[in-house]
Amino acid sequence: DPLYVAYHDEEWGVPVHDDRVLFECLILEGAQAGLSWLTILRKRGNYRAAFAGWDMDKIARFSPRDVERLLRDPGIVRNRLKVESAIRNARGALDLIDK
Numbered sequence: 230d231p232l233y234v235a236y237h238d239e240e241w242g243v244p245v246h247d248d249r250v251l252f253e254c255l256i257l258e259g260a261q262a263g264l265s266w267l268t269i270l271r272k273r274g275n276y277r278a279a280f281a282g283w284d285m286d287k288i289a290r291f292s293p294r295d296v297e298r299l300l301r302d303p304g305i306v307r308n309r310l311k312v313e314s315a316i317r318n319a320r321g322a323l324d325l326i327d328k
Contacts, residue, residue: 232270252322253283256315260306268306275304280315285326288319 245251258301261269269276279302281287291299299305299312 230267233267236241236270237244248322248326249283252319255281255318260312264306272305275302279305281291285319288316289323291316313327
């Protein structure tokens with residue numbers, strides 16, 4: 230698949246120092262659990278839109294209503310534990326960055 234080849238050739242193994250990009254990797258890796266990486270790559274743009282462009286400040290303020298909205302979004306993996314962990318991870322990442 231060209232999407233997978235592009236990821237492998239242009240991103241995989243490349244050092245990253247941007248907090249937003251690192252957070253995206255963390256959330257997408259969590260979403261991938263039990264699924265193929267290609268499945269997640271195909272949904273990547275949808276994740277970016279659903280999760281506020283990976284803005285951790287915004288995600289950390291997501292409410293239970295946002296969780297329900299995300300669970301209805303067919304463009305992402307609609308697993309409650311994965312969605313809620315993304316929000317908790319945003320809060321935890323912000324705690325680390327602020328220290």
